[in-house]
Amino acid sequence: MSARGDDGGAGTWVGRPVPRKEDPRLLRGIGTYIDDVPEPRGTLHLAVLRSPYAHARIGAVDASEAEALEGVVAVVTGADIADLIPPFTADYERPGFKVSRRSVLATDKARFVGDGVALILAENAYVAEDALGLVLVDYEQLPAVSDIEDALKPDAPRVHEELADNVLVEGGHGTEGFNEVFEAADHVLRERFRVNRVAGVAMEPRGCLAVYEKSDDAVTLWTGTQVPHMLRVGIARCLGWPESRVRVVAPDVGGGFGPKMYLYPEELLAVAMAREYRCPVKWIEDRLEDFLTTLQARDHVYEVAVAFDGDGVVKAVSVDALVNSGAYSTYPMGVGLEPFQGPLNMPGPYRFRQFAFTCKGIATNTCSTGAYRGVSAPGVAMAMEGMMDRVARRLGLDRVEVRRRNLVGPDEFPYVNVVDQLYVTGSYVECMNRALEMVDYEGYLAARPPERLVDGKYRGIGVAVVTELGGQGAARYKARGLSDLPGFDTARVELGPDGRVLATTSFSSQGQGHETVFAQIVADELGVPVDDVTVRGGDTGASPFGTGTFASRGAVVGGGAVMRASGELREKVRRFAAHLLEASPDDIVLEGGHAHVRGVRQMRIGFRDVARAAHGLTESMQLPEGEEFGLEAAATYDPEASSVSNACHIACVGVDAATGLVEVERYIVVHDCGRVVNPLLVKGQIQGGVAQGLGQVLFEEILYDAEGQMLSGTLMDYMVPTALDVPTLEMEHVESPATDNIGGFKGAGEGGVIGALPAVACAVGDALAPLGANVNRLPLRPDTVLGLIEGVGA
Amino acid sequence: MTARRDVRVTVNGRAYTRNVEPRMLLVDFLRHECGLTGTHVGCAHGVCGACTILLDDVSIRSCLAFAVQAEGKEITTVEGLADGESPNALQRAFHENHALQCGYCTPGFLMSLTEFLRETPDPNEAQIRERLSGNLCRCTGYANIVRAVRAAARRPRDEDCAP
Ligand code: FES
Numbered sequence: 001m002s003a004r005g006d007d008g009g010a011g012t013w014v015g016r017p018v019p020r021k022e023d024p025r026l027l028r029g030i031g032t033y034i035d036d037v038p039e040p041r042g043t044l045h046l047a048v049l050r051s052p053y054a055h056a057r058i059g060a061v062d063a064s065e066a067e068a069l070e071g072v073v074a075v076v077t078g079a080d081i082a083d084l085i086p087p088f089t090a091d092y093e094r095p096g097f098k099v100s101r102r103s104v105l106a107t108d109k110a111r112f113v114g115d116g117v118a119l120i121l122a123e124n125a126y127v128a129e130d131a132l133g134l135v136l137v138d139y140e141q142l143p144a145v146s147d148i149e150d151a152l153k154p155d156a157p158r159v160h161e162e163l164a165d166n167v168l169v170e171g172g173h174g175t176e177g178f179n180e181v182f183e184a185a186d187h188v189l190r191e192r193f194r195v196n197r198v199a200g201v202a203m204e205p206r207g208c209l210a211v212y213e214k215s216d217d218a219v220t221l222w223t224g225t226q227v228p229h230m231l232r233v234g235i236a237r238c239l240g241w242p243e244s245r246v247r248v249v250a251p252d253v254g255g256g257f258g259p260k261m262y263l264y265p266e267e268l269l270a271v272a273m274a275r276e277y278r279c280p281v282k283w284i285e286d287r288l289e290d291f292l293t294t295l296q297a298r299d300h301v302y303e304v305a306v307a308f309d310g311d312g313v314v315k316a317v318s319v320d321a322l323v324n325s326g327a328y329s330t331y332p333m334g335v336g337l338e339p340f341q342g343p344l345n346m347p348g349p350y351r352f353r354q355f356a357f358t359c360k361g362i363a364t365n366t367c368s369t370g371a372y373r374g375v376s377a378p379g380v381a382m383a384m385e386g387m388m389d390r391v392a393r394r395l396g397l398d399r400v401e402v403r404r405r406n407l408v409g410p411d412e413f414p415y416v417n418v419v420d421q422l423y424v425t426g427s428y429v430e431c432m433n434r435a436l437e438m439v440d441y442e443g444y445l446a447a448r449p450p451e452r453l454v455d456g457k458y459r460g461i462g463v464a465v466v467t468e469l470g471g472q473g474a475a476r477y478k479a480r481g482l483s484d485l486p487g488f489d490t491a492r493v494e495l496g497p498d499g500r501v502l503a504t505t506s507f508s509s510q511g512q513g514h515e516t517v518f519a520q521i522v523a524d525e526l527g528v529p530v531d532d533v534t535v536r537g538g539d540t541g542a543s544p545f546g547t548g549t550f551a552s553r554g555a556v557v558g559g560g561a562v563m564r565a566s567g568e569l570r571e572k573v574r575r576f577a578a579h580l581l582e583a584s585p586d587d588i589v590l591e592g593g594h595a596h597v598r599g600v601r602q603m604r605i606g607f608r609d610v611a612r613a614a615h616g617l618t619e620s621m622q623l624p625e626g627e628e629f630g631l632e633a634a635a636t637y638d639p640e641a642s643s644v645s646n647a648c649h650i651a652c653v654g655v656d657a658a659t660g661l662v663e664v665e666r667y668i669v670v671h672d673c674g675r676v677v678n679p680l681l682v683k684g685q686i687q688g689g690v691a692q693g694l695g696q697v698l699f700e701e702i703l704y705d706a707e708g709q710m711l712s713g714t715l716m717d718y719m720v721p722t723a724l725d726v727p728t729l730e731m732e733h734v735e736s737p738a739t740d741n742i743g744g745f746k747g748a749g750e751g752g753v754i755g756a757l758p759a760v761a762c763a764v765g766d767a768l769a770p771l772g773a774n775v776n777r778l779p780l781r782p783d784t785v786l787g788l789i790e791g792v793g794a
Numbered sequence: 795m796t797a798r799r800d801v802r803v804t805v806n807g808r809a810y811t812r813n814v815e816p817r818m819l820l821v822d823f824l825r826h827e828c829g830l831t832g833t834h835v836g837c838a839h840g841v842c843g844a845c846t847i848l849l850d851d852v853s854i855r856s857c858l859a860f861a862v863q864a865e866g867k868e869i870t871t872v873e874g875l876a877d878g879e880s881p882n883a884l885q886r887a888f889h890e891n892h893a894l895q896c897g898y899c900t901p902g903f904l905m906s907l908t909e910f911l912r913e914t915p916d917p918n919e920a921q922i923r924e925r926l927s928g929n930l931c932r933c934t935g936y937a938n939i940v941r942a943v944r945a946a947a948r949r950p951r952d953e954d955c956a957p
């Protein structure tokens with residue numbers, strides 16, 4: 001498996017489609033996911049007894065029968081461990097925020113179906129599950145609420161009785177002069193958008209293994225997480241232990257997408273039980289538990305108003321966002337993530353200068369919600385692009401022309417948008433133009449009959465221009481009141497005595513390919529082949545402190561840290577090489593694993609010899625004056641601003657007039673994520689992101705009934721897209737490198753899903769426009785679409 | 795509890811005998827009794843395909859079978875595909891076409907496709923997608939998996955993907 005790029009030559013590795021270094025182990029089935037970590041002898045299996053009611057007071061728990069079962073070691077209730085593990089939450093310093101603490105096992109009442117009530121420790125997982133059925137809990141069922149708007153009613157059941165109402169967080173802001181501009185505009189359009197609640201559905205469910213280390217009175221927690229360092233901080237703080245007694249290791253992780261960036265009750269339980277019982281404790285969830293308890297996302301309502309002039313130039317936009325926060329606030333993101341990120345992403349690539357928003361995060365008797373690929377951006381992009389189409393329809397203009405009149409133009413960068421987001425570089429118009437060419441927009445429209453019905457299908461095309469905020473650092477997190485997110489990340493790069501490089505980062509990986517992309521960056525900085533670089537991370541015992549992977553920050557923040565550390569190491573290597581070659585460090589060139597004197601290629605020395613000298617593995621002392629032994633450097637990186645990628649997505653759909661089934665016939669993406677480290681991987685991220693977006697638009701939905709019972713707890717009921725549902729994208733890149741961060745990179749993890757919601761929703765809206773159908777809610781399943789075609793629910 | 799039973803199987807050419815409860819799932823047997831953790835569990839209810847293996851050369855979902863049902867049979871798992879350290883044609887095609895991201899679904903795809911390419915050595919895109927639709931991948935959006943299957947099918951015969 002060659003890791004050489006296209007031309008096979010030396011030189012820059014960044015920018016090449018290098019196949020991944022992580023593949024060989026994963027393809028041979030010898031990766032280590034959480035359930036593959038060898039179980040130490042005597043491992044106890046933990047199972048959680050979960051409330052079958054969405055809202056219920058917990059009375060007596062009779063565990064006698066379960067305790068008597070052979071193989072059961074203990075049954076522990078919430079009351080038993082209330083002192084051992086205090087309730088946890090994230091500090092979220094913001095006016096309008098109410099604290100809703102979560103007990104790892106409910107003590108007073110259960111607040112959603114799946115809320116933990118007791119735990120079993122047993123000798124194997126089968127017995128642990130048997131025992132679950134033998135615990136008798138006296139529940140007093142309470143009225144429950146699962147819908148956001150119901151939860152706002154004055155007489156709604158209160159999820160947290162100590163709070164005045166179900167609003168966990170609220171906020172809002174308006175630009176000065178908003179009302180005057182809004183009222184003076186020629187036209188106003190209003191719409192209400194409903195975004196469907198979805199789940200990340202990483203193919204690997206959550207799980208963890210807590211190993212008690214007797215000699216140190218410490219616990220090593222193996223867990224499939226995106227944020228090992230945040231977890232260690234959170235666990236140590238919650239349990240009141242010194243951090244030195246907690247080590248968190250993320251092995252191979254089978255998909256993250258956001259929901260795995262949180263501290264979950266089961267992780268705290270496993271750690272605490274491992275120490276309490278002085279033995280390893282393992283918990284692996286099943287798919288139903290995953291649907292019930294892994295954080296969900298995007299149960300939102302957006303009330304949008306757009307004021308515009310007769311040319312379709314938007315003057316003012318307002319949005320009132322309601323977000324279903326579920327039963328509890330979460331660590332480390334807190335409850336404000338989705339409510340605030342919706343409005344703040346709303347302006348996207350557009351130029352309007354007046355904006356007002358309100359937002360509310362509302363507690364309900366459902367699973368907690370939070371980060372999922374794109375956070376709120378896909379939903380608000382659907383709303384914003386939906387409004388652009390409505391403006392065009394109202395004025396009888398082409399929707400591309402309306403966008404053109406509102407987009408930030410090529411000569412306007414750097415641009416600060418209406419919510420103070422800086423766009424240093426970008427290519428909004430350029431990407432749109434190219435995508436229109438690729439799809440032959442004019443040709444498509446001209447070929448279509450006015451009623452849009454061809455071969456029994458309504459044909460529609462959707463154009464979406466979107467931005468993707470990524471790579472945020474401390475400044476942005478602190479401005480958002482996120483006390484529990486540091487913002488920076490760290491890398492340590494060492495040239496070992498054998499002349500090979502080891503880079504260790506504060507990240508764990510869930511399939512993004514860090515081992516490859518970071519190696520490419522190191523290879524360029526140090527002048528070594530990519531095969532000579534090993535990248536590690538994910539272990540708080542071995543990797544330096546940092547924030548973790550989410551929100552498209554890997555390449556920007558992690559890549560930046562790797563670049564800085566490698567750069568420092570490069571200078572050290574040059575000084576050592578200069579000493580050995582008796583030249584000046586300024587004249588030393590590093591290339592292909594060698595150092596040579598500029599212009600005199602034969603005066604050269606291999607990295608191995610430099611490294612041996614630097615590690616004292618030589619006959620005589622060869623330390624340059626003023627240098628210390630060893631070749632390593634560590635650096636952090638904390639970007640000041642967010643990076644802002646952009647893209648244009650165009651979807652062509654056929655809507656079956658008889659069945660309501662939406663088929664995506666063509667899908668075009670022109671994407672700009674700044675300087676591309678590895679085009680193969682960026683394309684993979686976009687194709688995968690679009691697939692998740694198509695899932696959300698077309699079928700996926702977590703459904704709760706009025707009592708808070710989940711109706712979508714299997715992969716038969718919750719439909720993620722298959723190979724028959726996702727077309728192969730037609731994709732091109734534009735590169736506008738970021739000029740305000742060290743590598744010129746911008747994030748690429750979320751853009752796919754952000755563009756897919758508006759592109760497909762607008763395409764369906766276009767297909768059904770002659771029927772007067774109003775596409776304003778997701779998902780667009782056949783029954784919903786058929787309703788639209790037949791004029792029901794419009 | 796029902797009495798334990800001996801289960802004798804051959805996995806990737808090696809014989810295993812283990813004494814297990816009759817209710818033990820085949821996937822748990824392979825993973826935890828034989829230590830072959832390349833076969834993954836994504837749903838345990840027969841939908842995702844992550845647990846796909848070959849039982850007497852026929853692909854099955856090992857989360858839907860009991861270990862005792864495999865008594866006396868030959869099993870191939872993902873660990874049996876490569877020839878030592880060197881990947882077979884299908885694995886190479888996955889690598890070259892970036893057909894995996896987190897890799898959790900990958901063993902199931904590889905096993906299902908091993909059977910598919912044996913039966914359909916020169917598949918068209920529709921056939922490939924039809925076959926792939928029995929396995930779920932949350933990361934890749936499938937396009938590169940389709941490319942990998944095409945590439946593997948085009949390899950010369952001596953690099954055949956059959957185990
Ligand atoms: S684990 Fe067997 S089909 Fe999902």
Ligand code: FES
Pocket residue numbers: 203254255511893894895896897898899900930931932933934
């Ligand atoms: S590669 Fe992650 S689920 Fe397929």
